[in-house]
Amino acid sequence: MKTPVIVIGLGPMGAAMARTFLENGHPTTVWNRTPSKAAPLVKDGATLAPTAAEALAASELVVVSQTDYKAMYDSLDGADLKGRVIVNLSSGSPGELRRAGEWVSERGGALLTGGVMVPPPGIGQPGAYVFYSGPEGALEPHREALGELGDVTFVGEDPGLSMLYYQSQIYVFWSTLTAYMHAVALLGTAGVSAQEFRPFAASLLTELAGDGPMGFLNQLTEEMEAGVYPGADNTLRMQAVGADHVVEAAREAGIDAAGPTALRELFWRAVDAGHGTDGLSAVIEAVRRP
Numbered sequence: 001m002k003t004p005v006i007v008i009g010l011g012p013m014g015a016a017m018a019r020t021f022l023e024n025g026h027p028t029t030v031w032n033r034t035p036s037k038a039a040p041l042v043k044d045g046a047t048l049a050p051t052a053a054e055a056l057a058a059s060e061l062v063v064v065s066q067t068d069y070k071a072m073y074d075s076l077d078g079a080d081l082k083g084r085v086i087v088n089l090s091s092g093s094p095g096e097l098r099r100a101g102e103w104v105s106e107r108g109g110a111l112l113t114g115g116v117m118v119p120p121p122g123i124g125q126p127g128a129y130v131f132y133s134g135p136e137g138a139l140e141p142h143r144e145a146l147g148e149l150g151d152v153t154f155v156g157e158d159p160g161l162s163m164l165y166y167q168s169q170i171y172v173f174w175s176t177l178t179a180y181m182h183a184v185a186l187l188g189t190a191g192v193s194a195q196e197f198r199p200f201a202a203s204l205l206t207e208l209a210g211d212g213p214m215g216f217l218n219q220l221t222e223e224m225e226a227g228v229y230p231g232a233d234n235t236l237r238m239q240a241v242g243a244d245h246v247v248e249a250a251r252e253a254g255i256d257a258a259g260p261t262a263l264r265e266l267f268w269r270a271v272d273a274g275h276g277t278d279g280l281s282a283v284i285e286a287v288r289r290p
């Protein structure tokens, strides 16, 4: 028999997880504050527990997917967590996750935290992965069951670490796509469509991660690790002036300039701190020292 699993929280994400466990043959017990959301899962074989505390009798493995960590306290306060591996895949701050790790272990359980790197329809699909952190010994027996949701990417014992990875990755995701939206809005004021611009953005995104002359991901990584930021023929001062022009272009076009303004300020702060003749990678110094 496959490992029985408990899923606490049936928002879009928790419901997708419970369905994936069910479809892969895991006996699945669910609980949700609003019980009606469990109906489609119960119809397909899940067991609905009347309370979260009672759900915990069904298995050692408890997957939690709720809006935030407060929801876990509201749901599990007073429940017997002895011997339970709570795998909380909700988002929160790293500090909150560390405190939650203590809260669970004070009650005899072990907390694994996780950051899910796909939207609900991607759960269990190729390419899905989840960053996990917490006690590795608690993860090992459940690798196979958790693997149903996506690749298990264990990043370390610190319970806050999964969320640091998740938030780092999601910030790259949001800021890159928001910059793309800014570009589309800017060009749109001159009658250029998003479809016309898309190939240029696509080739830039591909080249940034490559090894060619635009392979800045590799270059910046090496420079940041070395703490050396060669400017060569691409100084940060030149780029800060260029960022001023991006802000002016947004203002002239009458679109929002908040994103470029924040970027421009960061560049100039690094220049003012003495990195004007260094390269773009010197911006890390301004990020590290607010």
Ligand code: NDP
Pocket: 008, 009, 010, 011, 012, 013, 014, 032, 033, 034, 037, 065, 066, 067, 068, 070, 071, 072, 074, 075, 089, 090, 091, 092, 115, 116, 117, 118, 119, 120
């Ligand atoms: P939702 O905010 O829709 O989650 C709602 C769930 O949390 C419901 O089960 C809700 O219960 C429960 N809940 C909220 N507050 C409480 C509380 N105080 N007590 C008990 N239950 C509570 O989020 P999603 O399902 O979309 O996502 C879940 C988590 O996964 C979030 O932390 C999110 O950041 C993360 N995530 C989501 C992704 C996505 O694309 N959706 C992608 C990656 C991560 P009720 O039904 O009763 O309201």
